[in-house]
Amino acid sequence: MENTELKKLITELSGLMSISGFTSVDGDRLKSLLGDIFDECESTPAGNYRFVKRCGRENARKILIDTHFDEIGMMVTGIRDGGFLNVINIGGLDTAILQAGEVTVYGKDENGVRHDIYGVVASTPPHLRKPGDAMKLRDISEILIDTGYPVNELGKFVSVGTPVGFRPVYSELKNGFIAGKAFDDKACAACAAAAIAETAREDLIGDVILQLSNFEEAGGGMTGALTGAFAEEPDCALVADVNLGRTPDTKKSETVVVGGGTAVTLSPITDRRLSSALIAEARDAGIKVQVCVAAGSTGTNTNVINLAGKGIPTVDVGLPLKSMHTSTEVISMNDAESLKNVIKLFISSGKIAAEI
Amino acid sequence: MYSLIKQIVCCPGTSGSEGATAELLSDIMKDRSDEIYRDRLGNLICRKKGRSENARRVLLCAHMDEIGFIATYIENSGLIRIAPIGGINFTASSYSEVIFENGVAGVLVPDSGVAAGSFAADVFGVDIGASSAAEASRRVKIGDRCAMRQTVRRLGGGRICGRPLDDRVGCAILAEIAEKLAGTETEDDIYYVFSVQEEVGLRGAGPAAFGIRPDVALVYDVTGTGDTAGAKPMEVKLGGGAAIKLRDSSVICNPGLADELAKIGKEKGIKTQFEILRAGGTDTAAIQASASGCIAGAISIPCRFIHSGVETVDLADVKACVDLTVAYLTK
């Protein structure tokens, strides 16, 4: 897959509506985007999508690749006069980035047919704010979304519980950097799917299951990854999620360089032999990797997958990303390419297979 | 319904010590289900068999346990030091009557001079009227449990108040659903789960669900309301009907199931409302995360002043929860 194709897959997947809990909304679109790469596809009760590519051998190893499909967003909590909506956040959402932003309200008509409504996050003009409140950040419960609909008309499509997401718009920056919503974590899903597509069936070291899991960003307990891994009982797992990228306001020891290659997290909860073998293999192949550490939590689905069932040896890899949880997350296509190649190694390398 | 609620509410049962409540419910459920057992953690599970061998398994869950206290130390003065079991709001519990499981009565009081803002477990004690450690330890031992007095009374307008309505009202709803379905043959295999240890972190329901492996689960528990003076914004109202949970801080419910319940409510003229709870969790989360997962939702009972001695619910909402569930299971 060429760089432009991978970029297209990243923006297409990221553009889908898959706010935590609502992963089935664009399920058919997801299947049509990825279905051709895999032998099987199904959804699970927790709202995960499970894509399988078989290696063609009997009693093959089972390799689980997990990326989360859900994205952060909002949910309607009330409808107000003038066509305004109250909302609550789904997942970690900074109200500092909300005001005057563009959103999509994912409404439905009375027959359950999808009816997207454009909205803008309202902001109070500065001269109407109380003195001293000029720099005060509003709580999510004070945020209003302006839909431009009369309230009775709005009620036909929107109710308490209707999901709201960032409007999907993508920009190309210099040097192969791109900006947009929900690269966390669908850019990783795209890299994993591309890696699997580019690996011939006979080169796979086992049956590969790509799990696009629900409930990583919200919904408590990373339930999607946990239940999926329990049902799957794989021999090992690789979790690909985004890593906090270095910006002027962050510490060197807590971030990775965007454009610096794939991040591999070493932790008590990741398998050291598998991780070290993957780092060595990647470096031999000339793929850029950055090593970081975490104590009790990697902040990703690794937290629950490694514990699932009788325990699953897990590797945690990451795509460096700036401005996480905004509508303008920034990644480097070079890093995406690296991640794709690292995942290719993981599912095809004999040295990895020897460690499983 | 009120007398059933009263019977279930007035039985003691702090988290981890739900035996008496389980016995009572087991007795109530024996003619309303085909099979009754308790699992290793003490969850009471009552099964009503479905029409066919491979029927869909539907788990209905309410928790038996209530919040309370455990004796940890006896002072020379005879004052009994306690640790909380579950989310105790010491402002709401202070200066109230508590009853130990062996019937010993006492009063829960803060140390003198402690301001309400500094209320916490280690400045509270239970005075059982003893004047020495020796006298106190003849009546209460380290490890004995107590709770604020279990009681319920009618207010006006079909509303009731007392404690622990959280979640004995849910237990009563399950018993009532079982009563209504007892005579009829249902498509689904129905498991009424009266769970343990919800108040200490949703510990009982997960293992129960692991054993049952439900396809669909519905949890019946109380939820807060936005209609009291000074309440944080929340659409749920007392008397507004069965509250179909969309999310709380522990779970996002299956939106398809929530829509289906709302639709049934509308068709059958049963009052429902959607619930989004900002803070608080329910067994729904533990059940959704158990084993390979399931389609999980919750029908909540709107309740004011949760975890106080005057929890208040509207009997019309309780009835709506029962009716909505029966309609869902017999559609």
Added chain:
Amino acid sequence: MENINENSRPSGIELLRTLCGIFGPCGNEERVRDKIADILKDSGIASEKDRIGNLFVKIPGGGEGYDPENPVKIMISAHMDEVGFMVRDIDADGYIRFICVGGIDPCVLCGKRVVFMGAEGEVKGVIASKAIHHKTAEERTTAVKIENMYVDIGAEDYEDASRWLAVGDYGRFDSEFVRFGINDAFIKAPAIDDRLGCAVIIETLKRLASEGKKLPFDLIAGFTVREEIGKSGAGMAARRFLPDYSVVLESTAVADLPDVKPNSRVAAAGGGGVISLLDRSTIYDADLVSAALELGEKKGIPVQIKKYLSGGNDAGSIHKSAYGTACLAISAPSRYIHSAANVICAEDYFSIRELVYAILTEHSFKK
């Protein structure tokens, strides 16, 4: 204690000394695991490990009261890992920046000796921070944050340090096993939490084997990984073996110090094994708790109830695993836990050893 074998005391202490001396921070337990497997093998006891690194011994039941069709299963477990460190970054001057693995109070770190395990072997170092001469008046009265500490291994610069250590390498406290106090009643060592539990299990298995005793249940002994970060191997073990009952051997912090109010002291060193009624992660099985207390009284084995609700242990993940399991925790009352200087009373080790044996051989476990 009627059953205690005086002759077994010195060897028990030696076993504890051996185990506490092994490098085994949370996530890097392999040296502890290999040593335990060797010790067991020397006594003819076979063990097996799983792919996460837990070690198991399975002892099938038999004899009177054993139901081979549907046996009662009991798991007894202790964790092999200890709190420790991991290299986070090496700076240009060759100082090691680190993270703590497990809960360590920053107040116990400054000026302590540590040892890291690099690719070429052990690297000794000291945890350093700004000297008092450089501190402002305010800094002199506040604890140093971990991000402001560094390990000095004597390296000249980044290049030099990188010859010995890499990002991700593990470290632990560098601290000896010392007996002190009157009649050497106390022991100070690193990692008593929870090598003491491991030692008790090893001694119990050896005793059962040497007596040729058949228990009326299947016994699974688990030496588990990663308790200290709460992502424990014990839950996996419980999901693997689905025990009906589980006994967790642990250490608990005690605060039996003069300036702590009696109701906050948790337990007392020298008072025997600590039985928890409930803690932040578990409500323990009431029947098992009473059985342990009654057996202690009957056999004259010191045992005490945990008097303060705090902490948590592997029982938190074990009791909720799969179908659920009835749990009992017996903890060694341990002062200055999670530091370079854990302190226990040696007598508590023997009390726990006897109590565990009594529970396994005398309590009647029902299916």
